[in-house]
Amino acid sequence: MTNLFAPIPPETPAEIIQVLLETGNFRLERIVSNGQATPPGEWYDQDTHEWVALLTGSAGLSFADEPEPRVLRPGDYLLIPAHRRHRVEWTDPDQPTVWLALHYT
Amino acid sequence: MTNLFAPIPPETPAEIIQVLLETGNFRLERIVSNGQATPPGEWYDQDTHEWVALLTGSAGLSFADEPEPRVLRPGDYLLIPAHRRHRVEWTDPDQPTVWLALHYT
Numbered sequence: 001m002t003n004l005f006a007p008i009p010p011e012t013p014a015e016i017i018q019v020l021l022e023t024g025n026f027r028l029e030r031i032v033s034n035g036q037a038t039p040p041g042e043w044y045d046q047d048t049h050e051w052v053a054l055l056t057g058s059a060g061l062s063f064a065d066e067p068e069p070r071v072l073r074p075g076d077y078l079l080i081p082a083h084r085r086h087r088v089e090w091t092d093p094d095q096p097t098v099w100l101a102l103h104y105t
Numbered sequence: 106m107t108n109l110f111a112p113i114p115p116e117t118p119a120e121i122i123q124v125l126l127e128t129g130n131f132r133l134e135r136i137v138s139n140g141q142a143t144p145p146g147e148w149y150d151q152d153t154h155e156w157v158a159l160l161t162g163s164a165g166l167s168f169a170d171e172p173e174p175r176v177l178r179p180g181d182y183l184l185i186p187a188h189r190r191h192r193v194e195w196t197d198p199d200q201p202t203v204w205l206a207l208h209y210t
Contacts, residue, residue, distance in 0.1 A: 001183060004180040077107055
């Protein structure tokens with residue numbers, strides 16, 4: 001059995017992105033963040049829609065068209081339509097933040 | 106913000122199945138079980154593949170081609186290929202069991 005909350009190597013400098021499932025139509029990823037954020041001034045502008053859920057930890061997610069970041073807590077999910085510019089302002093510094101992300105066209 | 110762990114009505118007699126996302130290629134569901142199981146002697150035999158993750162609670166999942174049920178705990182996930190016969194033997198009687206299920210062709 002594989003587990004979404006399985007331990008990750010300590011002091012991993014980068015986010016871990018693990019593709020759980022991929023077809024011609026979608027890609028399901030498990031992402032584990034340890035305090036990482038999108039580099040200052042950078043925005044994601046994706047060609048695919050992204051459904052994302054935060055399972056553990058916490059994060060601040062900004063949209064270019066909103067004045068304040070949204071704070072995500074365990075269980076929170078949302079849909080980010082293609083080309084809606086967004087960035088991760090912060091992720092939990094004290095525990096792993098586990099995301100599920102489903103990218104699709 | 107919508108939340109995967111949002112409270113459900115107490116004493117709900119049936120499982121709750123909520124379609125979170127659907128395209129021509131896949132359907133993402135949130136399922137909340139409160140002790141329900143597949144009726145005795147029945148098996149699921151699905152035309153679609155199903156990726157399923159258990160997020161809270163616990164469950165026993167049997168496959169017709171395995172001698173013993175698998176016990177699923179929070180974070181456990183697996184892929185059930187189309188037409189692999191399976192059934193839910195039990196779900197946690199004491200707390201909601203929240204699943205994410207991604208059905209696809």
